[in-house]
Amino acid sequence: MSKESQLRALVNQKLIEMGERERLKELLRARLIECGWKDQLKAHCKDVIREKDSEHVTVEDLVAEITPKGRALVPDSVKKELLQRIRAFLAQHATL
Amino acid sequence: GVPRLVEWHKQRATSGFAAPSSPNQSECSHLQKLHRGSSFSSPVVEHVSSSSSSSLKTKTSIEPKGKHGTGALDVASAMSPAACSHVNGFKVDNWKQNLRVIYRCFVWSGSAETRKRKAKSCVCHVCGAHLSRLHSCLYCVFFGCFAKKHIHEHAKSKRHNLAIDLLYGGIYCFVCQDYIYDKDMEQIAKEEQRKAWKLQGTSHLFAPAGIGERYSTWEPTKRELELLQHNPKRRRITTNCTIGLRGLINLGNTCFMNCIVQALTHTPLLRDFFLSDRHKCEMKPNSCLVCEMSQLFQEFYSGHRSPHIPFRLLHLVWTHARHLAGYEQQDAHEFLIAALDVLHRHCKGDDNGKKANNPNHCNCIIDQIFTGGLQSDVTCQVCHGVSTTIDPFWDISLDLPGSSTPFWPLSPGSDGSVVNGESQMSGATTLTDCLRRFTRPEHLGSSAKIKCSGCHSYQESTKQLTMKKLPIVACFHLKRFEHSAKLRRKITTYVSFPLELDMTPFMASSKESRMNGQYQQSMDTLNNDNKYSLFAVVNHQGTLESGHYTTFIRQHKDQWFKCDDAIITKASIKDVLDSEGYLLFYHKQFLEYE
Numbered sequence: 001m002s003k004e005s006q007l008r009a010l011v012n013q014k015l016i017e018m019g020e021r022e023r024l025k026e027l028l029r030a031r032l033i034e035c036g037w038k039d040q041l042k043a044h045c046k047d048v049i050r051e052k053d054s055e056h057v058t059v060e061d062l063v064a065e066i067t068p069k070g071r072a073l074v075p076d077s078v079k080k081e082l083l084q085r086i087r088a089f090l091a092q093h094a095t096l
Numbered sequence: 097g098v099p100r101l102v103e104w105h106k107q108r109a110t111s112g113f114a115a116p117s118s119p120n121q122s123e124c125s126h127l128q129k130l131h132r133g134s135s136f137s138s139p140v141v142e143h144v145s146s147s148s149s150s151s152l153k154t155k156t157s158i159e160p161k162g163k164h165g166t167g168a169l170d171v172a173s174a175m176s177p178a179a180c181s182h183v184n185g186f187k188v189d190n191w192k193q194n195l196r197v198i199y200r201c202f203v204w205s206g207s208a209e210t211r212k213r214k215a216k217s218c219v220c221h222v223c224g225a226h227l228s229r230l231h232s233c234l235y236c237v238f239f240g241c242f243a244k245k246h247i248h249e250h251a252k253s254k255r256h257n258l259a260i261d262l263l264y265g266g267i268y269c270f271v272c273q274d275y276i277y278d279k280d281m282e283q284i285a286k287e288e289q290r291k292a293w294k295l296q297g298t299s300h301l302f303a304p305a306g307i308g309e310r311y312s313t314w315e316p317t318k319r320e321l322e323l324l325q326h327n328p329k330r331r332r333i334t335t336n337c338t339i340g341l342r343g344l345i346n347l348g349n350t351c352f353m354n355c356i357v358q359a360l361t362h363t364p365l366l367r368d369f370f371l372s373d374r375h376k377c378e379m380k381p382n383s384c385l386v387c388e389m390s391q392l393f394q395e396f397y398s399g400h401r402s403p404h405i406p407f408r409l410l411h412l413v414w415t416h417a418r419h420l421a422g423y424e425q426q427d428a429h430e431f432l433i434a435a436l437d438v439l440h441r442h443c444k445g446d447d448n449g450k451k452a453n454n455p456n457h458c459n460c461i462i463d464q465i466f467t468g469g470l471q472s473d474v475t476c477q478v479c480h481g482v483s484t485t486i487d488p489f490w491d492i493s494l495d496l497p498g499s500s501t502p503f504w505p506l507s508p509g510s511d512g513s514v515v516n517g518e519s520q521m522s523g524a525t526t527l528t529d530c531l532r533r534f535t536r537p538e539h540l541g542s543s544a545k546i547k548c549s550g551c552h553s554y555q556e557s558t559k560q561l562t563m564k565k566l567p568i569v570a571c572f573h574l575k576r577f578e579h580s581a582k583l584r585r586k587i588t589t590y591v592s593f594p595l596e597l598d599m600t601p602f603m604a605s606s607k608e609s610r611m612n613g614q615y616q617q618s619m620d621t622l623n624n625d626n627k628y629s630l631f632a633v634v635n636h637q638g639t640l641e642s643g644h645y646t647t648f649i650r651q652h653k654d655q656w657f658k659c660d661d662a663i664i665t666k667a668s669i670k671d672v673l674d675s676e677g678y679l680l681f682y683h684k685q686f687l688e689y690e
Contacts, residue, residue: 008227012215016205016214059274
């Protein structure tokens, strides 16, 4: 494993241990709902299901279809806020 | 399989109910408090009419006819589509407990101990990654990435066909090659998730992030499903349906009470509060006015067309507001204030109602909806020091021209332009005129000097009232009944009032900007905070000695009805706006975050 991925794993561990990962998840969820992202993606899912044969759509199909759009539609402000939160968290628990 | 899943989702979908003044309900902290949802959609409230005494107060709607047209029974069975048969191999011995352990330790890690374990051990056994949609095998201790197919390899080689997504708790079946939804397993997942949430502490942990409480969708309990099945009648709410309209029998000059009840039962937020069954009573049975109010809403939205006889309400009012007891005609405005006061006091059990005894900090539903803040600025004429107080109010009482208190002239600086689209017949007074007069600076004469803390002596001063905080429902009381020492009479001066009202010019903040020389006229249209829509008008016909109260109320967006005790008739907007007006109820158009 590269140095970077080692560091990532360590940060992730800390986030989980301190319960911060859960809080960040909830924060992200709330922000994405507020800005309408969830509704947009939901509508997109429905379109995908309608286009494909609705009897045979799997979760994987949906994931493959909506991931690029989902990633692109996340507002910069949300990314910024999460980044700030993570930075603040790391600064606080600097004994890494 | 998927078709039944789609049906299931269709039947769980909620549809919207258009409130009369259609406030923007999708983002409102008040409503968040009421509905506790981070993902908020217009609530649909539908009362299932029941033949027995058990009445069900539902919180979300169920589409009355599914594809197969059998309604509620379909919901009960379609709610739990059968999972694939491949889970049967897993559901043996002590599988439930094992599954719980997996959820508790690796998915919804609530306690610090489980979190630590999760942090350390949840990595892919093949490549060590932790972020590529990690799954855990359900048959053995193996974690593998989904994205890189490591869990798939494991499933194939070990013939372990089930895995669980560690991020969201979904169960994946490798034979079906899709996520499956097993009723029993979902039940366990939900329970463990709730337990973990509780362990993670209360919402104050999330408050700094501004999130509020966690949202969980409503699921009917066994008892509720039974009730739904035993009471199959459904009512569809369309744009023309008249649910919520019901006459009230006059019990002997009780129209003063009836007219207020009509206004209150058609106040959207109050209706939502009661139909969501949010009142938790802490009083002796049959003595709580809030419980009686709740009953009243059940009666109004029951679909019964016969007029309701509010004898219990009258009795409670007489008990708790003795000054209104007796069979004489009382003042509807007095009744409104007394009713709000008793309701506010009886809201002790609800949410933050614990602070009910402190009038400044209560958070009961009455305060949330009706309480505004009136700012009073007293300016010393000598040193120009300003002393400010803010008092709570439930209504604004406005003097009218023709009363003994002088009405004209208006404050200097009023430009007489058409504000709020009121009909400007020459000389006709408008509601805006009354409000302008209400908020004008008033010279307190030499006989009413106040002690100025700046000058340390008694000085002449001017006093001015403005709105500091606007309530969600603003009630304007036109002071038509004069009870001075010399005479008792009714002032019948016509006052024109608008359908839409902008309170911006009367705000304390607007006054401050005017004083600073900034003219905000162009900004007013952009500021939606202060825009109100009329939704109820109480009128008084007759004289002081013998008179009668009626109410116009608004249904859906543009339908008005006249409520005259037991008789409800359709009315036109013109009827409403041409009426004399005694109590005017306005509802905020846009509900914002605090």
